[in-house]
Amino acid sequence: MTEEKEFTRLKRKTQKLIEKCDEKGIEFNDIEISTISRVGHAESMKDLSWLVLYMMEGFFEKYKVR
Numbered sequence: 001m002t003e004e005k006e007f008t009r010l011k012r013k014t015q016k017l018i019e020k021c022d023e024k025g026i027e028f029n030d031i032e033i034s035t036i037s038r039v040g041h042a043e044s045m046k047d048l049s050w051l052v053l054y055m056m057e058g059f060f061e062k063y064k065v066r
Helices: 003-024 032-040 051-064
Strands: none
Touching: 003 032, 003 051, 032 051
């Protein structure tokens, strides 16, 4: 998968995560908010550290976003 496609996929999954939690009335904690914000402000995968990517994968698992 190219870096651009991977970044687009990450953005789409992040949006899906936000929508799902919004529908269920789940509030994010400060760490989740700052991590999601970092993804939102990034312009490419190069702007994201490995820790942000690792944390996002954990959030996707926690909230069951596929």
